[in-house]
Amino acid sequence: MTKQEIKNLKYDVALELLKEISQKLENKEISIDDLTDQVQLANQLADHCKGKLKATEDEIKKIIQTDAPD
Amino acid sequence: MTKQEIKNLKYDVALELLKEISQKLENKEISIDDLTDQVQLANQLADHCKGKLKATEDEIKKIIQTDAPD
């Protein structure tokens, strides 16, 4: 999964993928060979989610603020 | 829902929609992805309702005032 692909992910999908990786780990479904990549991916997904949250908050703040003087 | 569509909403319908959104949020039925849109909509609905209220109040006041000198 490229960075670009991740960037295009929805928050829910990204969170789901993160959870899947976590689950796979629990189920020992990830090979040590793939482990680094998967952790890398998981990390990127979490970051992506964080970013999304931040962006959403900002947007909402903007919405509320433009509404505020009303 | 376009601004125009909102503008055409009756007060009761708009208030109902607002309540629904609020309820959904409380029930965690709104995804983070949709949150901005829903907040936007809720905000617009509230504005719409308030506007309607204000307009109604103004009209009533006007009616009462024309009535006053009598």
Added chain:
Amino acid sequence: MTKQEIKNLKYDVALELLKEISQKLENKEISIDDLTDQVQLANQLADHCKGKLKATEDEIKKIIQTDAPD
């Protein structure tokens, strides 16, 4: 209720309608959407009643005045 219909109302009926609207308002049975119309109607009913009162008063004055020089 058209202006004409209101015009044809008896005083007692008009007053009763006025009270009904007042009652409905108190019981929050009137939607904000209908509020202006209802207030408008109430106002028209009140105007109608006032008109009736005024007319009655005038008539009475006329009757009494024609009676006065006696």
Added chain:
Amino acid sequence: MTKQEIKNLKYDVALELLKEISQKLENKEISIDDLTDQVQLANQLADHCKGKLKATEDEIKKIIQTDAPD
């Protein structure tokens, strides 16, 4: 009550009716719708009574006057 009916009333009955109207008014037993009619009636009754008094006075004067030269 037609004019003719009023005309046929005895003074005492007319005065009683007049008092009744007054009483009804005091007890708010008259609708505004009927008020003009009642006022009209009261006026006619009062006129009738006045007329009766005047007529009685005149007749008595006549009786006394024809008697006067005696």
Added chain:
Amino acid sequence: MTKQEIKNLKYDVALELLKEISQKLENKEISIDDLTDQVQLANQLADHCKGKLKATEDEIKKIIQTDAPD
């Protein structure tokens, strides 16, 4: 009481009736409706009494005159 009936009344009876009417009037026991009739009757009674007196006077005069040469 017809004129004829009055005519047949004795002076004392007529005077008594006159007194009665007078008494009733004093006690305001006569309705306006009956007033004219009562006054009329009183007047007739008075006339009758007066007539009686007059007749008596005339008779006496006559007696005196027939007696005059005495």
Added chain:
Amino acid sequence: MTKQEIKNLKYDVALELLKEISQKLENKEISIDDLTDQVQLANQLADHCKGKLKATEDEIKKIIQTDAPD
């Protein structure tokens, strides 16, 4: 299997070979004559795996550490 060949092995493949040898040893399927060679190979494979594991662990630590201050 040369040391170079072992070095190029993926962790999973190396681990599989190791397990196979281990299994054979347990099942006494290895003749005494081959035993020393096989144990030698197994030791090399295990070392290879350990090395891979260590490297992966380090990389992950790095990934997570870069994430940590966040």
Added chain:
Amino acid sequence: MKNDTKTYTLTQLHTSIENWVRESFSTKEIWITCQIAKSNEKNGHYYLELVDSKEGTRTAQAKGMIWRTNYGSIQKTLQDYGLNVSDVLKVGLEIRISVTVSFHKVFGMSLVINTVDPSTILGDIEKQKVATRKKLQTEGLMDLQSNLYFGPINKRIALIGSPNTSGFEDFTTELRKNAVYTNFIVKIFPVGVQSQGAVMEIANAINEASGYDVDAIAIVRGGGSKMDLHIFNHYTICEAVSSCNIPIITGIGHETDSCLIDEVSHASMKTPTAAAELFYMRIGMFLAAISDSNKQIQIQVRGLLAQTSGELQFYSGILYARVDEILQANKEALQQVVQNLQYEFNVFISSSKERLNDQLYYLQQSAIDHIRNEQSFIDTTIGVFFNNVHGLLSEQAPEELARQKDLLRIRLSFVLGTTRDFLNFTRQKLGLVDPTRLFERGYTISTVKGEDLNKLNEKLIDQELTTYSEKYTLISTIKAIKK
């Protein structure tokens, strides 16, 4: 029954009684009181049935009689008291009489009446008179007539009497033929003063006469016995006289006592003639009194009339004054009613206006309140909503994310740990089977034909056994096996 007892004939017996009665009673005069039960006159003789009774039961009865020969003397005695025999011998009357007892062989005993005591009868009449007078007094009827005005000139006279009787004739004749005044107008109300219904007739005549335009009423009767005149003591007649508002003059001829009618009437004269005299004499006296001067007459007449007409004027005056007052009072009352009505109308209208205004104001306030409520509701709803949104973004979602990352880390370290452990374990296991290591520690490995001993099933005796050690490889033959 013995035959030797002395026996008489009835005639003998009656003769004996007759003789005894004559001897004992014929010369004796006996006074008795009794009641007359029957009375018959025949050939100038009076035959009576005399009775005595106590509490309604007859206690004695006898025949009584007045002989024609005796009648004259009895009548004479009674006449002195204004009574007649015919009045006295009426059925039901209580009488006191003196009798002689006689016995006749055929007719039995009878009482021959010699004297009748008039005082008993008169006492009866007197008693009734007293009772009636008392009743009239109690009812206030005695003086009504005397208070009536009896003018000097009474030309129109109602005459109550029995035409063709002497008293009646006397009255009318006297009115017509006198030297004073004769121009009377007489209206006659004939009554039969002696008939049974005389009382009602006279009372009715009085009532009827009072309805006529007459100046006075004259009631005349040309005398009669005390009993005859007794009807004029009757209450009904006296009451009719008292109630009459025309002066009544009586002219009832009686020598002694007057009747009650005389007491209640305006004036009573001894005879009809005297009554007639009263009428013309009053006129005569009036004329005489005023005859000296015409002017004087005029003044007096005017004075008299003025007195009468004064009263008339007084009442007429009151009348007109009161009429004015009544009219005025009624006008004021009417005005009051009308004003009150107008006031009530105004109050009604203005209170209606107030109520209407209150209603409308209340309605408008309710509408504004309604809007305000909605506004604050929306504010609250949106406030809560934004709060929730903020909570979601700043707390719930980041926490969830962090939790997932932690979970990942934990699981990762677990995976890495278990992998490391597995590798370590494998290495240890390898160490255990490494022959080099085993030989170093002094262990040896024995095989038969290159096979593990434990896997061999065939007989091992005499088989060649190869044993490996650190330094040597030993070949030997199996001699025995111990289990």
